[in-house]
Amino acid sequence: MIPFLDLKSINSKYKSELMVAFEHVLDSGWYILGQEVEKFEREFAFYCGVRHCIGVANGLDALSLILRGYKELGEIKEGDEIIVPANTYIATVLAITENKLTPVLIEPDINTYNIDSTKIEEKITAKTRAIMPVHLYGQLADMTKICDLAKKYDLLVIEDSAQAHGAILDGKRAGSFGNASGFSFYPGKNLGALGDGGMVTTNDDELAMTVQALRNYGSQKKYENIYRGVNSRLDELQAAFLRIKLQHLDDDNAKRREIAGFYRERIQNTKIIIPHLINLDSHVWHLFVVRTEERDKLQQHLADNNIQTVIHYPIPPHRQRTYAEWNETSFPISERIHNEVLSIPISPVLAIEEASYVCKVINDY
Ligand SMILES: *Cc1c(COP(=O)(O)O)cnc(C)c1O
Numbered sequence: 244m245i246p247f248l249d250l251k252s253i254n255s256k257y258k259s260e261l262m263v264a265f266e267h268v269l270d271s272g273w274y275i276l277g278q279e280v281e282k283f284e285r286e287f288a289f290y291c292g293v294r295h296c297i298g299v300a301n302g303l304d305a306l307s308l309i310l311r312g313y314k315e316l317g318e319i320k321e322g323d324e325i326i327v328p329a330n331t332y333i334a335t336v337l338a339i340t341e342n343k344l345t346p347v348l349i350e351p352d353i354n355t356y357n358i359d360s361t362k363i364e365e366k367i368t369a370k371t372r373a374i375m376p377v378h379l380y381g382q383l384a385d386m387t388k389i390c391d392l393a394k395k396y397d398l399l400v401i402e403d404s405a406q407a408h409g410a411i412l413d414g415k416r417a418g419s420f421g422n423a424s425g426f427s428f429y430p431g432k433n434l435g436a437l438g439d440g441g442m443v444t445t446n447d448d449e450l451a452m453t454v455q456a457l458r459n460y461g462s463q464k465k466y467e468n469i470y471r472g473v474n475s476r477l478d479e480l481q482a483a484f485l486r487i488k489l490q491h492l493d494d495d496n497a498k499r500r501e502i503a504g505f506y507r508e509r510i511q512n513t514k515i516i517i518p519h520l521i522n523l524d525s526h527v528w529h530l531f532v533v534r535t536e537e538r539d540k541l542q543q544h545l546a547d548n549n550i551q552t553v554i555h556y557p558i559p560p561h562r563q564r565t566y567a568e569w570n571e572t573s574f575p576i577s578e579r580i581h582n583e584v585l586s587i588p589i590s591p592v593l594a595i596e597e598a599s600y601v602c603k604v605i606n607d608y
Contacts, residue, residue, distance in 0.1 A: 306338035350575075503526070
C-alpha cells in the first residue's frame with residue numbers, strides 16, 4: 244500500500260538530530276519563549292527574506308493575529324471587507340470571520356487553482372481593506388498583479404503561505420511579498436513540526452511588535468497588558484525541531500519537484516488533467532492535485548490498486564454549514580474544482596518506483 248503521506252518516514256530521516264534537540268531543550272529547563280524560538284524566528288526570517296518573524300501556536304492563529312494586529316493598529320476595523328479565494332482551505336476564511344471582518348470570495352483560476360487576479364478589481368469597494376492570496380497546493384499566487392492592485396487601491400496584502408514554504412518568484416520567497424504572511428508548521432506541511440506550530444512573517448515593524456504582544460496575553464513587558472491578547476506561542480521544543488528541518492527544506496522541496504516532474508511527464512490519460520506549472524521555482528508541490536470529472540471513480544480505482552489519495556477539499560467554504568448565509572451563493576469554478584480534484588501521493592520520501600507505479604495505475608484507468 245502506498246500511503247498518501249508517510250510522516251513517520253519523513254521524520255525518521257532526522258531522528259538522531261531531533262533526539263539531540265529534544266535532549267537539549269529538556270536539559271535547558273526552559274520550555275516557553277526562549278532561545279530556540281528566538282533562534283528559529285531569526286533563521287526563518289533570514290530564509291524568507293523578511294525583517295521579522297513571530298512564532299505562534301498554529302497557522303490559523305498566525306493569520307488571525309495578523310488581522311487582529313492590523314485592527315489594533317487602526318488599519319482595519321470591524322465589518323471591513325477582506326478579499327480571499329473562494330476555494331481556499333477553511334482556515335483562511337475562519338481567520339477573517341473570527342475577527343468580525345467580511346470575507347469577499349473570489350473565484351479561482353481553473354488552471355492554477357489560485358485566486359483569479361483578473362476578478363479582484365471588480366470586487367473592490369470602499370470597505371475593502373486587504374487582499375489575502377493563498378499559495379494553494381504550494382504554488383505562488385499571481386503576486387505581481389495582486390501587489391499592483393493593492394498599491395493602486397491602498398490595500399494590505401496578507402499572504403496565506405501555509406502550503407508554500409520556500410516557493411520563490413523573482414528571488415523573493417513566499418511570505419515576503421505582502422505586508423505580512425501566515426505560515427503553518429502542521430506536521431504534514433512542507434516544513435512540519437512534530438505537533439502544531441505557526442509563524443507570522445512581516446517587514447512591518449509596528450505589526451511585528453503588536454503580534455508579539457498579542458500572542459502573549461497582549462503583553463510586551465511581563466504583567467503589563469497593552470492588548471486583550473491570547474496565548475498563542477510556538478513551543479521551544481517545536482522550534483528546536485523546526486530549526487533542524489529548516490536546514491533540509493530546500494532539499495526536501497527539490498525532492499518534491501523531482502516527483503512532480505516525473506508525474507507531469509509520465510501521467511498520460513486524456514481523462515485526467517495534471518497541474519499547470521507557471522514557473523519551476525514558484526511551486527513547492529505541497530500537494531500534487533489532478534482533476535477529472537470522474538474523480539470518485541478514479542479515487543476508487545487507485546484505492547483498489549493500493550494507492551491512498553485525499554481530496555483537497557471536498558466542500559468549499561461557502562457550502563459549509565457554519566456559513567449558512569452563503570449556502571445559496573454560487574461559485575461555479577470553485578464548486579467544479581471541489582468536485583473534480585484528487586491529490587495523489589507526493590513527499591520527499593516517496594520513492595521513484597512508487598511514483599512510477601502511481602503513474603501506471605493512473606494511465607491504466
Ligand atoms: C494548514 C493551513 C492553514 C492552517 O494551519 P494550521 O496550522 O493547521 O492552523 C491555513 N491555511 C492553509 C492554506 C493551510 O493549508
